Amino acid sequence: MPKSEETSSKSMQDYLRAIAAISNNGDPVNTTQISKYFDIAPASVTEMIKKLSENGYVKYSSYHGSTLTTKGIQEAQKITRKHRLLEKFLSDVLHIGKDKVHIQACQMEHTLSDEAEESLCRFLKHPATCPDDGKIIPACNLPFSSCEECIQMHKQGLEEVGKRQQNLVSVCSLKAGSSAKVSFIRGEHRTLQRLLDMGLTPGTAIKVERVAPLKGPIEVCVRGSKVALGQDVAANVFVESAKAQVNKAEAG
Amino acid sequence: MSCHSPSNSKLKNNRNGKAITFALAGNANVGKSVLFNQLTGSSQVIGNWPGKTVEKAEGTLNFEGQQITIVDLPGIYSFSTFGMEEQVSREYIALENPDVVINVVDAAVLERNLFFTLQLIEMEAPLVICLNQVDAAKNKGIIIDTKKLQQALGIPVVSAVAIRGEGIYELTKTALNVSRNGTNNKAHLRYGAEIEERITKLEQAIRNENLGLTYPSRWVAIKLLENDPEIIKLVTSKSQDIIRLSEDLAAEISSIHKEPCFAVIASERYFLANKIAGEAQRQSEIKITFSEKLDWVATHRVYGYLMSAAVIGGLLLWTFFVGNFLSSLISKYVTGLVQPLDPKLNGSIWGIAWNGVWGGVDAGLTLVVPFVIPFYLLLAMVEDSGLLSRVAFMMDSTMHKIGLHGKAIIPIILGYGCNVPAIRACRIMETRRERLLAAFAITFAPCSARTIVIFGMVGLFVGVQWALALYVVDIAIIFVMGRLAMKAVPGKSTGLIMEMHGFKLPSWSVVRKQTWMRTKSISYFVFPIYIIGSALVQVLFALHLLTPIGNIMAPLTVWTLGLPVITGILLIFGIVRKELVLLGAVAIFGTTNLALYMTSVQLVTLALVSLIYIPCVSVIAILVKDFGKKAAITISIANIASAIVIGGIAFRLLSLFLH
Numbered sequence: 001m002p003k004s005e006e007t008s009s010k011s012m013q014d015y016l017r018a019i020a021a022i023s024n025n026g027d028p029v030n031t032t033q034i035s036k037y038f039d040i041a042p043a044s045v046t047e048m049i050k051k052l053s054e055n056g057y058v059k060y061s062s063y064h065g066s067t068l069t070t071k072g073i074q075e076a077q078k079i080t081r082k083h084r085l086l087e088k089f090l091s092d093v094l095h096i097g098k099d100k101v102h103i104q105a106c107q108m109e110h111t112l113s114d115e116a117e118e119s120l121c122r123f124l125k126h127p128a129t130c131p132d133d134g135k136i137i138p139a140c141n142l143p144f145s146s147c148e149e150c151i152q153m154h155k156q157g158l159e160e161v162g163k164r165q166q167n168l169v170s171v172c173s174l175k176a177g178s179s180a181k182v183s184f185i186r187g188e189h190r191t192l193q194r195l196l197d198m199g200l201t202p203g204t205a206i207k208v209e210r211v212a213p214l215k216g217p218i219e220v221c222v223r224g225s226k227v228a229l230g231q232d233v234a235a236n237v238f239v240e241s242a243k244a245q246v247n248k249a250e251a252g
Numbered sequence: 253m254s255c256h257s258p259s260n261s262k263l264k265n266n267r268n269g270k271a272i273t274f275a276l277a278g279n280a281n282v283g284k285s286v287l288f289n290q291l292t293g294s295s296q297v298i299g300n301w302p303g304k305t306v307e308k309a310e311g312t313l314n315f316e317g318q319q320i321t322i323v324d325l326p327g328i329y330s331f332s333t334f335g336m337e338e339q340v341s342r343e344y345i346a347l348e349n350p351d352v353v354i355n356v357v358d359a360a361v362l363e364r365n366l367f368f369t370l371q372l373i374e375m376e377a378p379l380v381i382c383l384n385q386v387d388a389a390k391n392k393g394i395i396i397d398t399k400k401l402q403q404a405l406g407i408p409v410v411s412a413v414a415i416r417g418e419g420i421y422e423l424t425k426t427a428l429n430v431s432r433n434g435t436n437n438k439a440h441l442r443y444g445a446e447i448e449e450r451i452t453k454l455e456q457a458i459r460n461e462n463l464g465l466t467y468p469s470r471w472v473a474i475k476l477l478e479n480d481p482e483i484i485k486l487v488t489s490k491s492q493d494i495i496r497l498s499e500d501l502a503a504e505i506s507s508i509h510k511e512p513c514f515a516v517i518a519s520e521r522y523f524l525a526n527k528i529a530g531e532a533q534r535q536s537e538i539k540i541t542f543s544e545k546l547d548w549v550a551t552h553r554v555y556g557y558l559m560s561a562a563v564i565g566g567l568l569l570w571t572f573f574v575g576n577f578l579s580s581l582i583s584k585y586v587t588g589l590v591q592p593l594d595p596k597l598n599g600s601i602w603g604i605a606w607n608g609v610w611g612g613v614d615a616g617l618t619l620v621v622p623f624v625i626p627f628y629l630l631l632a633m634v635e636d637s638g639l640l641s642r643v644a645f646m647m648d649s650t651m652h653k654i655g656l657h658g659k660a661i662i663p664i665i666l667g668y669g670c671n672v673p674a675i676r677a678c679r680i681m682e683t684r685r686e687r688l689l690a691a692f693a694i695t696f697a698p699c700s701a702r703t704i705v706i707f708g709m710v711g712l713f714v715g716v717q718w719a720l721a722l723y724v725v726d727i728a729i730i731f732v733m734g735r736l737a738m739k740a741v742p743g744k745s746t747g748l749i750m751e752m753h754g755f756k757l758p759s760w761s762v763v764r765k766q767t768w769m770r771t772k773s774i775s776y777f778v779f780p781i782y783i784i785g786s787a788l789v790q791v792l793f794a795l796h797l798l799t800p801i802g803n804i805m806a807p808l809t810v811w812t813l814g815l816p817v818i819t820g821i822l823l824i825f826g827i828v829r830k831e832l833v834l835l836g837a838v839a840i841f842g843t844t845n846l847a848l849y850m851t852s853v854q855l856v857t858l859a860l861v862s863l864i865y866i867p868c869v870s871v872i873a874i875l876v877k878d879f880g881k882k883a884a885i886t887i888s889i890a891n892i893a894s895a896i897v898i899g900g901i902a903f904r905l906l907s908l909f910l911h
Contacts (some may be wrong), residue, residue: 161515187747189479190334190682194749196518197330199364202511204522213553214649217658217748223526225361228645230657230748 010110013079014038015048016057019068020076030065082109085120092124160186162202168238171208171218172231179207180239187236199223200237272431273321274313275350277341277372279365280327281753282358283384285309286762287414288324291424306337306679308344315424323350329364331371332480332514334749336679336687345377346467351431353377354423359389359396359411362533366525369405373441376468378434380427382419383411388754393536401532405441415759443520446508450501451477457497463490477502478514543638543755550642550755560643563634567668568723571627571703572711578622586617604794605787608839612786615835616779618844619708625771627700631669632766636758640665641750648748654734655741656681657748660690664730667697669770671871674699675878685743688879692737692887695867695875696730696894698723701830705862708834709855713847714910718856726863733894778829785825785832789839792821798840812896813861814903815854826862828869833862853906860902865895 018037022029031049035042053060057072068076086105090096096104112120162184174180182204185195199222200206209219209226217228229237274291276284285305288294292311309324325344326337333339345353355372357365372379383396402409408426412419442448454473458465465472465486475483476498487494502513509516549555634640640662648658659680667674674694678687698706711719792798798821802809805820813819818840826833841849850858866888867875875884 159512161511191747191749193332193478193514193518194330194334196515197332197334197367198749198751199367199522201515201519201522203519210547210551212551212645212648213556216649217645217750219551219645219752223361223363223522225364226752228641228648228658228748228750228752230648230652233747233749 011048012052012055012057013075013110014106015052016068016072016076017079017083019058019066020073020080023068028061028065028067034066079109082112082117085117085124086112088124089120159189159192160184161192161196162238168240171206171220171229171234171237171239174208174218174239176208176210179205181205182237183240184238185236186238187233191233195229195233195237198227199225200227206239271319271321272351272428273323273348274352274354274427274431275323275325275344275348276354276356277325277328277345277368278356279329279358279361279368280751282327282356282365283414284327284356285324287354287356287382287384287412287420288322289765290414290417290420291322306340306676308340313424315428318428320424320428329368329751331368331375331475332478335682345372346375346471351378352380352427354380354382354427356382356384356414359383359386360392360394362394362396363522363525363529366405366529367521369407370441370521370524373405373407374468374474375471378430379407380423380430381405381407381409382414382423383409384414386411387413387416394533395535396533398532401528404528404531415762441524443517443524447505447516447520450505454494454498454501457494458487461491461494463487463494465490473498474517477505478517479512546755547642550639551645556642556646560639560646563639564665564668565720567627567630567634568703568720569716570630571623572707572716572719574626575623575707576712578625579618582622583614583618601791601794605791608787608790609783611790611839611842612783612835613779615786615838615844616782619834619838620704620782620831621771623704623707624700625767627703628669628767628770629763632763632770633758635666635766636756636762638753638755641752642755644748644750645752652745654693654731655689655738655743655745656686656693656734657745659748659750660686660693663690664693664697667694667699668703670699670701671695671697671867672874675871675874678878682746683743684879685741686745688883689734689737689741691875691879692890693730693734695871695887695891696726696733696864698726698863699830701868702863704831705834706859708844709837709846709850709859713845714852714855718852718910719859722856722860722863725860729864729894729898733890737890781829782831782835785828786835786839789821789825789836793840808896812903813857813899814907815858815861816850819854819858822858823861823865826868827866830862830868833858852910853903856906856910857899857903861895861899864891864898866891 015034018034019029022033022037031042031045034049035045038045049058049060049066052058052066052072056069057075058066058068060066083105086108087101090101090104091098162182168183169180171180182200182202184202185192185200187195200220204222207221209221211218212228215231217230218234219226219228276288278284288309288311291313294309294311305324305326307326311322311324313320313322323344325341328338328341330338331342331346333342344350353372355369357369369379369381381401383398383401386396389396396411398409398411408430410419410423410426412423414420443451451470451473454476455469458469458472467475467483472483472487476487476494479502484495487498505513505516511519550559643665644658644661646658647661651658651660660678662680663674663677666677671694674697675691678690678694681687681690706719706722710722789798798818801824802817802820805823806817809815809820809823810817819837821840822833822836825836837846837849838844843849846855866872872884872888875887
């Protein structure tokens with residue numbers, strides 16, 4: 001299991017989540033709004049925003065304010081998801097008072113690994129909303145169309161290869177002609193082995209040659225050979241993509 | 253009709269004698285069978301689609317006084333096998349110890365091909381590399397330095413263009429040399445230290461335990477670390493300690509690389525393959541080839557399907573019109589000159605039998621041969637062009653609806669030629685369930701024998717549009733029955749992972765050989781059956797023995813299907829070979845003009861029923877062999893039931909608007 005990447009520090013994560021919460025459909029958020037949210041001086045906010053901008057999480061302009069980048073949105077989503085899952089756990093399982101769960105979750109969310117997050121989700125039977133404010137818990141970054149599939153996957157004992165990072169998209173979502181690097185593959189052992197044997201090892205550059213109509217297979221060029229992957233196989237091959245496509249509905 | 257692909261000359265491998273064995277191994281579609289035919293002069297079936305060789309084939313070569321057995325193995329990408337045909341190759345190379353393994357490598361896809369080469373080296377097989385299709389690679393801008401490759405691998409490398417016979421002599425000489433002197437492999441192809449250390453440790457442990465395995469210890473060690481289910485099973489039965497040790501070592505490798513151990517090994521192997529290929533090859537700008545332009549059409553969301561439909565429709569129309577033309581030529585200049593057909597019901601038994609014999613010859617020459625030759629010719633061209641893998645690519649999502657993936661369309665299309673090799677080709681499917689579902693679908697595919705029945709009854713006397721309509725209806729039947737079968741046999745389907753090989757112009761010599769081989773089996777094997785069958789039908793008919801049998805079948809034939817009483821006998825003969833439905837009718841009615849004795853509705857219904865009512869004996873035999881008696885019986889019953897239902901409906905519907 002890949003470990004949770006400690007890419008952003010605790011307070012950076014808090015800021016990202018705050019910006020996501022304040023922003024309306026990705027509109028820019030100004031420094032004053034953030035300083036009010038945290039009840040701190042605008043000067044320290046500006047400093048933090050600068051740091052976030054340097055790390056590529058936000059785009060900052062002194063006139064408009066801050067907007068989250070794709071990387072920022074995904075990071076914010078991730079931490080929001082962990083936060084809400086924890087709140088659910090603290091309130092429903094440990095029966096901690098609703099007034100206290102938020103603060104407790106704020107502290108725990110930064111140390112919760114991706115693996116623990118996934119297990120927690122299964123343990124809580126894939127909750128849809130958070131008890132605190134009834135807000136929707138963002139979907140996990142595993143692109144399952146339903147939680148049912150997630151449960152199925154663990155029953156079938158699927159295996160995983162590669163790094164499960166934030167900026168991943170499935171090969172299925174790539175357009176013909178686009179290139180990317182294989183980052184993470186998931187599947188039944190035999191299928192996984194065959195994909196590796198055909199040259200789709202983590203880190204390999206691939207190019208999508210064409211996509212068959214009617215949700216058909218995807219032909220990729222890998223190591224000089226062309227391989228057709230059925231949709232169900234391709235859906236489990238993830239690549240790093242410069243332009244990760246983020247589902248807006250999941251944001252915030 | 254060739255329902256049987258030519259049996260490969262099985263030669264006794266004279267191990268104690270002088271005979272030595274070369275096995276041809278490598279990825280799918282790199283030209284192993286082409287090389288095999290060049291070396292042995294035999295006619296192993298060649299096709300431009302993955303998995304066309306599903307069984308090993310043997311032939312002999314006499315090279316400068318040395319008797320050599322050549323073994324053509326099915327394509328294999330990795331010793332971690334996926335399909336059944338790969339298993340055949342793995343077992344052969346690992347257990348039969350051929351004197352030399354000739355690893356045929358596609359020069360245009362060197363890196364991927366080397367992935368398997370490295371595994372052959374791990375297996376310590378005595379190796380020679382045949383770098384094939386260097387001309388095609390050159391066209392793509394890839395030039396390979398054979399010497400560098402040879403140095404890096406420590407194995408002799410011979411470049412070749414097998415289809416033109418280039419490099420064959422040198423290859424044979426080199427292989428012979430290896431068989432006599434060994435490879436003397438000094439290259440150090442080693443993995444990263446942390447992995448190599450553990451492989452050696454495990455290898456030592458395996459040696460010390462003395463497990464008595466036929467596989468090389470290093471290979472077993474690697475396979476254990478790769479979590480290969482079969483090797484694990486094999487070793488588990490002998491030593492638990494080794495399994496425990498390998499699990500520990502695999503866990504160590506996993507924790508170092510943060511990846512499952514099998515993935516680490518695959519990555520390492522590709523790292524090596526990439527390095528070796530990168531050093532040995534020079535690649536200039538890739539040109540867009542004709543093949544790729546054709547690819548654009550073949551996989552287009554509209555043109556692609558039109559093209560597939562046009563190819564299959566064209567194949568049938570071409571068969572009908574060319575067949576019809578040839579048929580009229582033959583009856584005008586050959587059979588018609590000798591003696592007009594005259595049903596003989598009186599006179600001596602010998603006279604009647606002779607009449608039947610002549611009827612068989614006549615029907616065979618005018619109804620079978622003319623249709624089969626053009627059909628096989630075009631089918632061979634389709635197979636050699638590379639179109640089949642495109643059709644598989646385009647049809648994947650549709651095939652999922654009947655529990656299969658796209659690759660299954662390939663054996664089904666081959667079923668249009670003959671069901672027997674088509675069912676054998678089901679071995680390209682990954683699980684037994686998928687093989688079974690595909691084989692079941694194939695039993696409904698109109699093989700060339702059934703095409704003859706359709707054209708001879710419906711095409712000629714009702715209209716070619718009705719004949720084509722039967723094919724369309726048949727596709728619907730395949731789909732509906734496939735869907736029912738999928739529900740009846742629960743299980744998961746495997747996802748499609750298939751290499752897409754380039755289009756190419758079909759080679760005339762390959763097409764010609766293939767057509768001749770398939771046609772030849774008619775003349776030598778099947779023709780006698782027609783003649784005997786026809787004579788038998790006439791004699792039985794004259795002795796009034798057929799009518800009682802026909803009467804027993806009457807509830808089915810007459811009441812349910814609206815056919816003449818006599819068709820009951822035809823359908824029984826048809827179990828032997830489907831053409832006998834037509835030939836039997838010709839024998840009984842004493843004319844090839846069946847419209848005199850049957851109405852259009854009856855002709856269409858009989859053709860439709862013959863199409864689906866039961867697999868012929870050869871097909872039942874292969875079903876029993878590949879899937880067991882139970883499955884064969886179930887499939888046959890499903891066929892019979894569907895024929896009764898569909899035939900009954902068709903007869904009633906057709907009566908409304910066809911007179």
